[in-house]
Amino acid sequence: MxxxxxxxxxxxxxxxxxxxxxxxxxxxxxxxxxxxxxxxxxxxxxxxxxxxxxxxxxxxxxxxxxxxxxxxxxxxxxxxxxxxxxxDSLDDTLKGPLRLSVVTSTKYFIPHILGSFIADHQAVVPRLIVTNRERVIERLAENQDDFVIMGQAPDDLAVEARPFYENLLVVAAHPHHPLAAVPAIPPAQIASERWLVREAGSGTRSAFDRYLIEHEVAISPYMELGSTEAIKQAVMAGLGVSVLPLSSMQLELSNGCLAVLDVHGFPLCRRWNAVWLKGKTLPRVAQAFVEFLLEGAKHAAPHAGHPPAASA
Missing domain, CATH: 1.10.10.10 (Winged helix-like DNA-binding domain superfamily/Winged helix DNA-binding domain)
Structure with missing residues (x-):
């Protein structure tokens, strides 16, 4: 031959x-x-x-x-x-590729965290893919990345999940919305609003669906949109209210373009997770980044604490 x-x-x-x-x-x-x-x-x-x-x-x-x-x-x-x-293990310098896939909602803080990490380890070469939850799960199942970053880890895969960052979901509205200055809005009252929702299967939509079930209320979605950015624009245009990650709204809140409604049961507290297949040995660079996330990444990311007081 x-x-x-x-x-x-x-x-x-x-x-x-x-x-x-x-x-x-x-x-x-x-x-x-x-x-x-x-x-x-x-x-x-x-x-x-x-x-x-x-x-x-x-x-x-x-x-x-x-x-x-x-x-x-x-x-x-x-x-x-x-x-x-x-x-790499023979060299004290942390170097080489860092392969990550992350869900779209993390794009508001992951670049800040990654930038802080790279500033300390400039020989690391990040390879970042930002995509929807379904595609991230596919990549996780096929072991295409060192690890992925998402909200809730999939139930049908054997994985390791390390929670590292608080993800607060709030009800966002136009600053002049009639409920913007109302305290302690009951779920039944907010249910009658025009709701702008993410597509079925997204992490934010799943968390909101669980909230509705727990509080025994139902909504009729006014519009279904495929990205956080599209929903923010629709809310700012006065088309309705929506559930959004607080970390995605910092600029709009500071500019007075959005308001957070004081709805009973909100904010919904979730966690971002670093996730990889169970039994996998993380490369040295990936392990170092996971440790960075767990130990101090929240200090490098935009503040994601409790929502500001309702705007008038």
């Missing part, structure tokens, strides 16, 4: 495509274009001398040779990761 001339880049590309079963997702993960991925994989098949994928309709699958290549890729890449960690 002729000697194969394979490159690490080809192995990484093949592993990503085989894992995702999707060229576009693999290209996005590796920051390449889809045509570039396709060209590299064709060259890999030429070097191997065998077809690695087969197309059936609009889907594609691994061939028997592809399955063998996938197993070999996993072995090689895992050995390289182990080598990288072993070499």
């Amino acid at each position: 002729p000697r194969m001339h394979l490159t690490l880049q080809q192995l990484r590309l093949f592993e990503a495509v085989a894992r995702h079963r999707h060229f576009t997702r693999a290209a996005e993960e590796l920051h390449l274009t889809q045509p570039a991925v396709s060209i590299q994989l064709r060259r890999l098949e030429e070097n191997v001398g065998a077809k690695l994928f087969e197309h059936i309709g609009k889907r594609f699958f691994l061939t028997p040779a592809g399955h063998e290549m996938h197993a070999a890729c996993n072995d090689i890449l895992e050995r390289l990761r182990t080598l990288e960690q072993a070499l």
Whole structure:
């Protein structure tokens, strides 16, 4: 059999495509274009001398040779990761990649925490993906990152979860809303408002749904929006009220663009968690960042304490 001339880049590309079963997702993960991925994989098949994928309709699958290549890729890449960690442990300098996926709501404070960490460890190279909860769970299940940051950890995966930062959810409204100066608003009264809600499955929506069940009230959502930013803009436009993370509202509160309503049972207190698969050994850099989160990250992030008094 002729000697194969394979490159690490080809192995990484093949592993990503085989894992995702999707060229576009693999290209996005590796920051390449889809045509570039396709060209590299064709060259890999030429070097191997065998077809690695087969197309059936609009889907594609691994061939028997592809399955063998996938197993070999996993072995090689895992050995390289182990080598990288072993070499890093011999050096007092904390360095290397830090691979994180985080849910979108964390974008208001994670950059501040990460910036403080990098300021102390400038040889660390962060690779941060900000996406929705569903995608973060997919990446967690596929072990694509060192760890992920999210609210409630998934119930259907065996994971380790380390809570590190308080996440207060409050009821946000336009500053001139009739209830903005009303104290101790009962749940039944607020239920009749026009509610702007996140999509089903988001952490904020799930926490609010539990609140409604616990207080035996029901709402009829006026609008369902797919991001915190979209909801903030809608609330500021006077379209309704919503539940938002307090950490996402600091600028708007200081500028008088939003108000926090004094609703009974709020704020809802949740925790952000660093989450990884049970049994996984975190790389040295990731372990150091988890310790940073647990020990002092809250001091580097924007203040997320109790909400300010209701605005007039």
